Amino acid sequence: MLMQPCDSLWRASAPTAPELPMLDQELTVDVAIVGGGFTGLSAALHLAKLGISVALVEAEEIGFGGSGRNVGLANAGLWLEPDELDRQLGAEAGRTLYDALAVAPSYVYGLIEEYGIECEATRHGTLHCGVGKSGLTQLQRRCEQMQRRGAPVELLSAAEAQERIGSEKFNAALFDPRAGTIQPLAYARGLARAALKEGAQLFDHSPVENIVPEGDLWSVKTAQGHLKAERVILATNAYGEYGMKDQARKFVPIFYSQLATKPLSDQQLSKVLPNKEGCWDTCTVMSSFRMDQQGRLVFGGMGGESHYHASWASQRVKELWPILNKVEWEFAWTGKIAYSEDHLPHCQQLQRGLFSIAGYSGRGIGPGTVVGKELAEWFAGQRDSLSVPMTTLRDIPLREVKRMFYEVGAHGYHYGQSAHVLK
Numbered sequence: 123m124l125m126q127p128c129d130s131l132w133r134a135s136a137p138t139a140p141e142l143p144m145l146d147q148e149l150t151v152d153v154a155i156v157g158g159g160f161t162g163l164s165a166a167l168h169l170a171k172l173g174i175s176v177a178l179v180e181a182e183e184i185g186f187g188g189s190g191r192n193v194g195l196a197n198a199g200l201w202l203e204p205d206e207l208d209r210q211l212g213a214e215a216g217r218t219l220y221d222a223l224a225v226a227p228s229y230v231y232g233l234i235e236e237y238g239i240e241c242e243a244t245r246h247g248t249l250h251c252g253v254g255k256s257g258l259t260q261l262q263r264r265c266e267q268m269q270r271r272g273a274p275v276e277l278l279s280a281a282e283a284q285e286r287i288g289s290e291k292f293n294a295a296l297f298d299p300r301a302g303t304i305q306p307l308a309y310a311r312g313l314a315r316a317a318l319k320e321g322a323q324l325f326d327h328s329p330v331e332n333i334v335p336e337g338d339l340w341s342v343k344t345a346q347g348h349l350k351a352e353r354v355i356l357a358t359n360a361y362g363e364y365g366m367k368d369q370a371r372k373f374v375p376i377f378y379s380q381l382a383t384k385p386l387s388d389q390q391l392s393k394v395l396p397n398k399e400g401c402w403d404t405c406t407v408m409s410s411f412r413m414d415q416q417g418r419l420v421f422g423g424m425g426g427e428s429h430y431h432a433s434w435a436s437q438r439v440k441e442l443w444p445i446l447n448k449v450e451w452e453f454a455w456t457g458k459i460a461y462s463e464d465h466l467p468h469c470q471q472l473q474r475g476l477f478s479i480a481g482y483s484g485r486g487i488g489p490g491t492v493v494g495k496e497l498a499e500w501f502a503g504q505r506d507s508l509s510v511p512m513t514t515l516r517d518i519p520l521r522e523v524k525r526m527f528y529e530v531g532a533h534g535y536h537y538g539q540s541a542h543v544l545k
């Protein structure tokens with residue numbers, strides 16, 4: 123093991139990972155993929171399904187990165203408001219991306235059903251929970267923009283939101299019935315099994331150290347083996363390590379930490395998120411909350427894992443749900459989000475045949491799955507382009523300073539919430 127896997131609820135409760143070999147040979151395939159998260163796995167699955175030979179190498183284990191650590195909200199769309207998407211990309215490209223991601227949850231739940239993936243999949247919708255006047259205004263704006271594009275979203279009143287969430291602290295909630303929750307690591311492992319079933323070759327504990335041209339092909343080198351391929355997909359997002367560090371420099375890594383309680387009592391379960399929607403709030407420094415299948419509350423917030431994070435979470439949970447006045451945390455873990463400057467995922471063609479996809483900015487379950495599928499279809503000549511923008515990204519200037527700014531800002535904000543200076 124090269125890096126320590128995190129001690130997360132998802133690792134404790136996921137079905138076992140498929141046993142994979144290390145890459146210790148030379149292999150020639152049509153497409154080589156670096157990174158075993160949703161993007162790489164979905165690309166591998168769909169390429170294999172289309173009869174294109176593919177091998178994927180993962181540095182650690184399947185789902186080691188964001189895919190095995192996230193909140194598990196399978197959302198439609200991106201963080202950006204739809205009008206902002208149009209403003210940044212232009213109306214046509216904005217609409218193309220919006221439409222592709224509006225159906226992303228259906229695609230994810232469809233794959234789960236098709237391949238019988240056991241990943242605690244529930245589709246009870248998500249609630250974007252309003253805090254304060256600006257939160258309400260934001261939800262009204264989002265609702266109008268989404269409804270204008272035909273989305274079946276509904277803005278719940280304070281009373282309706284409070285009933286669904288079981289907390290009096292929210293003044294509205296935007297309900298999206300298209301979305302739901304999954305156990306993310308279980309989904310990643312299930313995608314890996316599905317890709318193997320379709321004929322993809324997967325290798326773990328095989329960090330890529332170098333990628334060099336060799337004649338018309340790329341040579342993707344690990345310590346003990348190498349893949350030769352005409353096309354290579356770098357799908358390392360925020361976790362680009364070893365030979366992938368150049369890619370990681372194009373995004374700001376933002377830490378997001380989660381805690382999971384012991385299973386709640388029946389009485390608590392009847393009051394806290396009784397319908398089990400996945401939730402996040404409109405606060406400047408966002409928090410998220412959801413239930414797992416065993417009845418644990420999974421509560422998260424921006425910032426790295428620390429003793430202070432746990433004490434902030436305990437206090438915040440108690441304020442939101444007084445019935446949870448003495449929560450016991452059973453699991454705590456952290457993940458890294460690849461935050462792009464424009465909050466959009468980007469596909470880059472770094473050189474002929476060498477592609478990188480990253481920058482999901484915290485929305486990668488649906489987008490990663492869809493982008494992996496689109497890449498496969500594009501390589502197979504079934505589509506002319508991808509729905510995500512093709513861009514050449516530069517290294518982010520002052521990246522470490524920006525990372526520190528977000529980290530310190532998150533802790534300061536949580537301190538303000540704990541001291542009741544902020545909502």
Ligand SMILES: Cc1cc2nc3c(=O)[nH]c(=O)nc-3n(C[C@H](O)[C@H](O)[C@H](O)COP(=O)(O)OP(=O)(O)OC[C@H]3O[C@@H](n4cnc5c(N)ncnc54)[C@H](O)[C@@H]3O)c2cc1C
Nearest residue numbers: 157159160161181187188189192193195330363457486487
């Ligand atoms: C805490 C957190 C919460 C989130 N919550 C949500 C959510 O609720 N909903 C949502 O839609 N999205 C969420 N996201 C975002 C989502 O998890 C990511 O966008 C998504 O997992 C990215 O998938 P990926 O396959 O592109 O990258 P990753 O899953 O990060 O996979 C990259 C892989 O590349 C491997 N790798 C790196 N370097 C090398 C190398 N040199 N050789 C071989 N392999 C290498 C890594 O080990 C890693 O496994 C969240 C993210 C985090 C971190």
